[in-house]
Amino acid sequence: MIAVGAVVLVVAVTAFSPRVGVAGPLVLVVIGIAVSFLPWVPPVSAEPEIVLSGVLPPLLFSSAVSMPSMDFRRDFRAISALSVVLVVLSSVAVGFLVAWLIPGIGLATGIALGAIVSPTDAVATSIVRHLGAPSRVVTVLEGESLLNDATALVLLRAAIAATAGVVSVWAVAERFLVSVAVAVVIGAIVGMLNLRIRRALRHPVAGTAISFVVPFVASVPADAFGASGLVAAVAAGLVTGNGLARYLRPQDRIADEQNWRTIELLLEGGIFLLMGLEVDGLVENLREAGGSMATAAWIGAAVAATVILVRAAHVTALLLGLGAQARRKAAGAVHRVAPEYLMSKPFTARERTVIVWAGMRGAVTLAAAQTLPGDTRQRAMLVLVAFVVAAGTLLLQGGTLPWLVTTLGVVDQDAAEAEAERAALLAAMNRAGIAVLDDPELRRPTGGPYDRTLVRAIRGSVAQASDLRRHQVLQEAKEQRFELRLAVIDMQRRALLDARRHGAYSSRTLREVLAALDAEQISIELKGGLPARLGNALNVSVSDPG
Numbered sequence: 001m002i003a004v005g006a007v008v009l010v011v012a013v014t015a016f017s018p019r020v021g022v023a024g025p026l027v028l029v030v031i032g033i034a035v036s037f038l039p040w041v042p043p044v045s046a047e048p049e050i051v052l053s054g055v056l057p058p059l060l061f062s063s064a065v066s067m068p069s070m071d072f073r074r075d076f077r078a079i080s081a082l083s084v085v086l087v088v089l090s091s092v093a094v095g096f097l098v099a100w101l102i103p104g105i106g107l108a109t110g111i112a113l114g115a116i117v118s119p120t121d122a123v124a125t126s127i128v129r130h131l132g133a134p135s136r137v138v139t140v141l142e143g144e145s146l147l148n149d150a151t152a153l154v155l156l157r158a159a160i161a162a163t164a165g166v167v168s169v170w171a172v173a174e175r176f177l178v179s180v181a182v183a184v185v186i187g188a189i190v191g192m193l194n195l196r197i198r199r200a201l202r203h204p205v206a207g208t209a210i211s212f213v214v215p216f217v218a219s220v221p222a223d224a225f226g227a228s229g230l231v232a233a234v235a236a237g238l239v240t241g242n243g244l245a246r247y248l249r250p251q252d253r254i255a256d257e258q259n260w261r262t263i264e265l266l267l268e269g270g271i272f273l274l275m276g277l278e279v280d281g282l283v284e285n286l287r288e289a290g291g292s293m294a295t296a297a298w299i300g301a302a303v304a305a306t307v308i309l310v311r312a313a314h315v316t317a318l319l320l321g322l323g324a325q326a327r328r329k330a331a332g333a334v335h336r337v338a339p340e341y342l343m344s345k346p347f348t349a350r351e352r353t354v355i356v357w358a359g360m361r362g363a364v365t366l367a368a369a370q371t372l373p374g375d376t377r378q379r380a381m382l383v384l385v386a387f388v389v390a391a392g393t394l395l396l397q398g399g400t401l402p403w404l405v406t407t408l409g410v411v412d413q414d415a416a417e418a419e420a421e422r423a424a425l426l427a428a429m430n431r432a433g434i435a436v437l438d439d440p441e442l443r444r445p446t447g448g449p450y451d452r453t454l455v456r457a458i459r460g461s462v463a464q465a466s467d468l469r470r471h472q473v474l475q476e477a478k479e480q481r482f483e484l485r486l487a488v489i490d491m492q493r494r495a496l497l498d499a500r501r502h503g504a505y506s507s508r509t510l511r512e513v514l515a516a517l518d519a520e521q522i523s524i525e526l527k528g529g530l531p532a533r534l535g536n537a538l539n540v541s542v543s544d545p546g
Contacts, residue, residue: 010269032276043281064237079143121362187235300388
């Protein structure tokens with residue numbers, strides 16, 4: 001019943017939180033904190049491995065699959081600098097601060113806490129995706145959160161080892177490079193096998209079921225070899241996402257997307273709710289250890305301020321430097337045939353501000369803190385400080401991020417620019433299609449010729465779509481045709497359901513016709529990009545029992 005209640009709560013918050021202008025994950029954290037202090041609710045705790053090995057791999061895999069590989073590749077310098085260099089800088093800065101603030105805490109333990117609170121949370125950055133921020137900003141933030149966990153966990157293990165002995169910087173660097181390299185190889189192999197097996201399978205439902213285990217098929221062997229299971233899951237996701245359109249049929253990709261959205265909804269919501277529910281137990285552990293909640297709160301606030309300031313300095317210097325390099329590269333690339341448009345356009349000051357403020361921490365920080373050895377000095381204090389940093393940055397930065405994005409006016413392409421770019425891409429695609437139709441060697445799969453009248457008719461329709469001016473003129477008419485066709489489908493579906501209610505036709509015939517009608521509606525909605533409210537109003541499931 002607890003699991004059922006959690007699912008219902010996650011769904012309810014996800015559905016209603018947009019109406020009050022607050023991100024669902026923030027509401028779930030607050031609800032979890034409030035529930036944890038109810039007298040009849042026992043302390044809640046979860047093994048950190050449940051989050052690090054059970055929840056994160058599928059979430060990171062799903063994010064990596066949806067990551068545009070071209071954007072990730074072009075901004076990889078910024079992403080790698082944020083996910084490696086920034087984590088190290090933040091860890092060291094927090095290490096010195098904590099060693100100074102907490103008596104008896106050495107520098108190594110302080111750096112361990114710094115590694116815990118340094119990485120941004122892959123779940124937390126999902127908030128940014130729904131705010132309409134520029135896609136490039138989202139790519140950098142998501143790319144950072146996909147990779148910085150590996151840096152933080154390697155640094156955490158090294159810092160813990162340093163509390164019991166001497167660990168050289170070179171040994172840590174070597175361990176990190178080997179861990180990432182092995183993980184990337186394993187993840188790439190798993191991702192490619194996933195695509196090839198699913199292409200041979202040609203079964204949307206079974207293929208989606210296979211995709212559910214792919215993150216673990218990548219992460220478990222990587223962990224067994226001492227590499228980063230999280231990086232392996234990310235690598236598998238990037239390879240899978242890059243090859244989806246080449247290897248899988250449209251129905252396979254649509255089934256994947258819808259099912260993985262459901263998985264993301266439940267896992268993301270559940271991890272935020274769990275994060276809030278653990279508060280009372282953490283406070284009780286601190287009391288038993290003789291610590292002060294007020295002390296943990298102000299030290300957590302100081303640590304949070306430190307990571308934000310370090311992030312602001314690093315992001316500003318990094319993106320300004322990359323922007324200067326991009327401008328020099330663009331100025332010297334006179335003969336470049338296909339300029340890399342993303343790198344030739346530096347980040348604006350407003351975009352840099354969003355990237356700085358969107359560096360929220362989350363459940364990964366809390367899970368990593370709970371991996372500290374039991375004999376760590378002031379362990380209860382350190383774990384609660386980590387929670388204060390995670391919850392504080394999540395609520396403060398996450399709660400004000402929509403206001404910041406709106407105030408700064410940081411939005412993706414405007415409608416006119418996006419439509420012009422889309423029309424230009426369609427024109428290039430249509431020219432390639434016309435070239436196929438004009439090929440004198442064009443033959444049917446059986447070897448016979450195509451009907452020339454039919455070829456000319458198809459060529460004419462493709463040529464009309466390539467006319468950008470005509471495309472813009474016909475856009476409104478196209479939307480009206482789609483709306484009318486959806487209205488017709490709605491009435492046809494109502495007539496079909498009436499016939500089913502009266503038992504006038506066999507269930508098999510009704511199922512087949514309803515499936516064809518649903519497929520036609522999906523096709524129209526995908527082509528037309530109509531508002532979700534129209535599709536939702538007309539949507540009836542094939543499995544509706546009537």
